[in-house]
Amino acid sequence: MLLLVIFISLAVMKSTATQRSNITFLEKVIRDTYVPLQGGVSSIRNNWDGWTAVFSDKSHMQQQIKLLEAENSQLALENQSLQEYKQESFRLRKMLNFDNANRENYDLLPAHLIARSPNNWYECITIDRGFRQGVKKDMAVISPNGLVGRVGSVSENSAQVNLITDREMAVGAIIQKTRETNGIIEGLGDSNQLRMINIPYYSKIKEGDRIVSSGLSAIYPPGINIGTVTEVSREPNGLLLVATIKPTVDFNKLEEVFVITSYHPVEVFEEEEE
The missing domain is CATH 1.20.5 (Single alpha-helices involved in coiled-coils or other helix-helix interfaces)
Known part of the structure; x- marks a missing residue:
């Protein structure tokens, strides 16, 4: 009620203020x-x-x-x-x-890596090609960078590939340029290193030499890149040399490979050095 009275009073004062010169107290x-x-x-x-x-x-x-x-x-x-x-x-x-x-040298079957065991990472891989696609045991497996391994076992639509980094693997090898020194490449269970043994003490093998497959077995064609020599030392008996090899294939990044289903032994594949 009080607010209403104040509102009305204000309205009246506003309407009359313009007519008066002074305002009331x-x-x-x-x-x-x-x-x-x-x-x-x-x-x-x-x-x-x-x-x-x-x-x-x-x-x-x-x-x-x-x-x-x-x-x-x-x-x-x-x-x-x-x-x-x-x-x-x-x-x-x-x-x-x-x-x-390389079609004139090889019949190549492309394959994808589909499995790899953490317990034997550098020993074997599984690919998505099997005997239905023409894969057989002991066929060589390669990539554009070099030798990967060989087929160890085959099923209908897949196969297990033993890698050259496996300690149980052995590959005949020679120096690419000189074509000398028939040694043997062994795996060390390591993606970054291989070992070449049975090198005669008089060999001129040296750091930086490119090593390729010798082709002396029925499994691996000749001339496939394996790796580069990083170190040469003499064995304790003093009669032979041993070389440390860095693989040309990066086994940690391997995703696609080729299975060599057939090849012409007289042909020698040698990839040019980059």
Whole structure:
């Protein structure tokens, strides 16, 4: 009721104030009381509107951040897929070029690596080709970079390949340039090292020499890259030398290979040094 009276009084004073030069004492008291109150209410309303706008903007910004984070995650996945496609395209193009360049020497069957045991990482791999695709035991397996190993066992649609890094493997080898030193390559169970043994003490083998398969067995064709000599030392008996070989194949990045289903023994494959 009091508020209604004050409101009516204010309305009357406002309507008559323009007709009088002076205001009454009561009008002055009411005006002095009302004006600060009106200013305070207006200030509170303005502040409330401001805080409401701030909270609204903050909520909008949080929504935008979430949207941007989702878009960023999607772009990262797309970029990862694109990089994977590029890498696969590069590898397959390299495989195709290698196949085209060696068709006169080999019949090559491409295969993908589908399994690898953590317990024997450098001993064997499983590929997605078996006897239904023409794979047989003891066929040589290569990549565009060099010798990978040989087929150890075969099933209908897959085969196990024993890697040359396996300690049980042995491959006849020679120096590529001089065609001398018929040694034997042994695996060390390590992706970065092989060992060449049975090297005569008078051999001129040295660091940097390229080692290739000798072709003296019925399994491996001659001239396939095996690795590069990194060290030469003399065995304790002093009659033979032993060489440490770095493989040309990166067995940690092996994904595709070729199975040599047949080859012409008189032909010698020698990949040019890069």
